[in-house]
Amino acid sequence: MEYKINSLIEQANNEEETIKKIELYCEISKELEYYDINSSFDFAVKGYSLSKKVNYIDGVTECLYRKGRCTWLKGDYNKSIDILNKAIIVAEKNNLYKNQVEIYNNLGNVYVSLVNYDKAYNYYLKALKVEEDNYFTSYKYIILNNIGIIYSELGNYEKSLEYYFRSQMESEAVKNEKFVSIPLINIASVYNNQKKYGKAFDYTNKSLIICEKYNDKIGIAHAYNSFSEINLNQNKKKEALKNLKNALKVAKEVGSKDFEVKILLEINKILMEEKAFIEIFDNLQQALTIYNEEEKDSQVAEIYKQYAFIYEEIGKCEVAYKYLKKYIDIEKKILNTDTEERLKSINLLYKSEEARKENEIFQLKNVELKRKKEELEKAYNNIRIISEIGKNIISTTNIGKILSQIYSHINKLMDSFVFGIGIYDEENQKIYNEFFIEDNKRQKKRIIDLNDPKSYTAWCMRNRKKIFISNQDLEYKQYVEEKSFYTLGEKTKSLIYCPLIVEKKLVGVITVQSLKENAFNTNTVDIIEALSSYIAIAIKNAQKSEALSKEIKEKEEAQTKLVSLNSKLLNLSQIDGLTGVANRRRFDDFLDDVWNICRRKNTVLSVAIIDIDFFKEYNDNYGHILGDYIIKVVAKTLDSTLVRNSDLIARYGGDEFIAVMPDTDIDGIKNICTKMIENINQLNIEHRFSKISNKLTLSIGAACIIPDSDECIEKFLQRADIALYKAKAAGRNRLTIFSEEIGG
Structure with a gap:
């Protein structure tokens, strides 16, 4: 990123x-x-x-x-x-x-992490309850995995596997492949504890593959650690040490200090058997540097224990005793706390499970007592239709389709001469009746102010409560200042309004109305309330989908601009700011590439180092502004002389340039460089302070080679530099091509 x-x-x-x-x-x-x-x-x-x-x-x-x-x-x-x-x-x-x-x-x-399982369990239950109360399950798979960890830590492996597998299935169901690696590594840990090493290895490997796919370095470190635990249980210490060191490397990269210390201490346990004391001391020092004694009792205790063991091994008993005493003091403190916390956790889990079972039994009995036999068939049919509507509307993110599907089913459940759904605009405090049908005819969209005292819709939204009216003539005063009829023909008598709420936020309102008095009963109200939950979620999903589509489009546009900008920045980083030709960095990369290509193809490669004769004298007498101008003119002239796309001219130093010409032999480079000198001479740029001419001239040193494994770029460039030196010594304003006689 x-x-x-x-x-x-x-x-x-x-x-x-x-x-x-x-x-x-x-x-x-x-x-x-x-x-x-x-x-x-x-x-x-x-x-x-x-x-x-x-x-x-x-x-x-x-x-x-x-x-x-x-x-x-x-x-x-x-x-x-x-x-x-x-x-x-x-x-x-x-x-x-x-x-x-x-x-x-x-x-x-x-x-x-603090081994306080009762508090951990309570917080996980709170998280699940908030999800259930607000009708979303975005984190259910995460929480199930975490509860599995508690059961695993308490030694109930069968129960922990149950939660891990549920977590895996939930995360796969919502297509969160990245998270799947976590329950997989936890499943591997349980199988390792059960000595099912084959399964443990397979699940660890599955987790590692996913972590590497998503560059999840914490997950990668845990996978290597899992491999090491399996190795140790199989007495494969060499492989275990290798995997632990891989885990340590990744833990350091990601900055997970707690995990880093854990791995250092595990490495030391293996090194102790090999008596690798220097490496052990180094690891312990790293661990102590990371940890603070007051905050990391259990880890610091293990560090002191290892220090005591090592000092005893090397015969420093007094120092060993000092660390052993520190270790014992911390362990006493941990033991008392740990025992108490574990007992609390087990007791809490037992009570929670018993309470859940009792609650289920009570609910079943209560439902059986209240349910009347004659209502079973009707209730079942209503539930089936509501479920069908719910599935249909939640499966689409198009608001228009959602509203049409609801209306197509609503008449199966009740008398609905009028049916309407309003969408709430919180920012403008308005309700838009996007979908309003009277006697099977779609009506024009209406806009209602949230504070309208004459609107049932506004009252329902303001108070977040349903409205149930059996006779509007008698009951309207409970809700509005005067009777309100949206119908164009006959006036409705029975009305139901229900707010649409998701995560305690208003998204809209639903209404069903009939021309008859007492057309609806409590069953009808229950059906509308049940439907309102589905409708609210469907509308919210549709709104989120629209917002997400807009966000994705904006991000794609931003990404396109970023790619373009990065491309421009890359080009700028390879171009000389003054002359506009390639800079030294671009030249180094280009020469390295063509050198390797020519070596593979066994073809010739030529370079020419170009120097402006007596440029210092020009700068000193004509000034730096004219000097910079001359460098730009020379660069442009040299660049135009190279006509092949495969060639490169670059600024090599202050007044030096260098040309790279693959597949160009001695005759070729002679022609090109001679043309460069002629082109500069034809410009007739005045240089009264040159010692060889009254105009600007060039000296060029060139070299040719067929690259092979016995040659290197540095020697090749040195030959061109020697040739340039010879050209200057011979009077300048000329080309010299390197030969062994010159080099000697």
């Missing part, structure tokens, strides 16, 4: 542009967390600062979450908890449900 964001978005001049920039910061931060945590954190900090500046609450929340997540990935758990707690306060206050799920889930991750 391109880090230089200013090449993608120009300096923000207004609030809208600033918000776009914030959203891009968040997007980049999310992408970078897989292979550059520190840069990911930096982008989150930038986004947070901008969001605070323009009071963009969504940005503040998202950037706080990203900061907290990066801090967790770097291993600073206490700081991560502080940041995420600030984020959840903002998310809850502003009803940002998607952010709440992300934050609760990540708090669970932090507490798993």
Whole structure:
């Protein structure tokens, strides 16, 4: 990903542009967390600062979450908890449900890292509840995987596999292949613990393939670590050490300090058996440099333990005792906390499972008691039709098709002389009756103000409550100042209005009306409410789809501009600013390429170094402005002399140029260079301070070669330079081609 964001978005001049920039910061931060945590954190900090500046609450929340997540990935758990707690306060206050799920889930991750499983489990349950309450399941597969981790840590491998496989299936169902690598590596870990090494290896390999495909460096490091654990269980220490070192290399690249220390300590366990004390001491020093004693008790304890063992091995018992005492002190503290936390976790899981079973039994009994036998057939039919409508409308993102499909089914369920759906424009506080049908005829679109005191639609939206009227003549005063009829002919008597809400945000309203009194009952209201959930989600999806299509188009246009800009920048980086011909960098690359081509083809290659005679005297007497002009004129003349696209003229130094001519022998280069000298002479540029002429002249040294493995570019250029020296010594204004006699 391109880090230089200013090449993608120009300096923000207004609030809208600033918000776009914030959203891009968040997007980049999310992408970078897989292979550059520190840069990911930096982008989150930038986004947070901008969001605070323009009071963009969504940005503040998202950037706080990203900061907290990066801090967790770097291993600073206490700081991560502080940041995420600030984020959840903002998310809850502003009803940002998607952010709440992300934050609760990540708090669970932090507490798993701290081996506090009861808190972790509680946060995962909170995340699931927010999703269920707001009718979306965007993170379900992530949370299922994380609950699986808790069961695995508690030794319940069968239960953990159940959650991991569910997570894998959920992520595959939503086509998130990148995430699939995580449950796969966790499944491998369980199989390794169960000594099913073949399965463990296969699942690790599957995870690694996905991680490499998406350049997920954290995932790659975990895969190598998984391979090493399998190797160690099979007593393959050499292979284990190799995989651990691969994991360490990737962990350092991505900046995952916690994981880096873990790997260093695992490497040391193998090195201890080989008594590789120097390397062990180096690893321990790296680990201690990373960790702070107060924040990383369990890891620091392991470091002290290894120090004690090594010092004992080399006979320094007093030093070994000092580290052993430090280790024991920390272990006592950890043991008490760890035992208590594990018991709490097991008890919590047991109680939660029992409560869930009891709740299911209660619900079943309650449904059975309330359900009347004579309503079964009708209820089943209604549910089937609602389900059919729901599937049809959720499967399309075209709002027009959604509304037409709903109307085609609604008359199967109730008497609907009038049926309408309004779409809410929050920014303008208006409701647009996009779809309004009376007696099977589509009516013109109406616009209703949210604060209209005479509108049932406006009342329903303002109060976020349904309206159920059996006789409008008697009941209208509960809702509006005067009776309101949208119909063109006969007036409706029975009305239902229901708000369309997704994630606690209004998206619109649905109404069904009849000419008859008491046309609807509580069953009808229930059906409309059930349908409203599907309709709200379908409309929201359609709106998101339209917004996404627009965003994709904008990004594609931005990407096209970026590619064009990068192409221009590449060209500029290879062109000499004064003369417009190739610069030294372009010359080096070009010569390297044609050298290799000529060597493979066994063909001749020629170069010529061109020097303006007595140019220093010209500059000193005519001035630098005229001097620069002369260099540009000479460059243009030399470039026009080379007529083949395969040749190159480049500025070699201050007043020196160099020509590269593949497939050009001695006769060819002689003709070309002679033409260069003649073309400059024909310009008749005055040079009264030249020692050989009263006009500007050139000296050229050239060399030819058929490149082979015994030759090198440096010697080749040196020959052309020697030839130039000979041309100057012979009186200048001439060409000299290198020969062995000259070189000698």
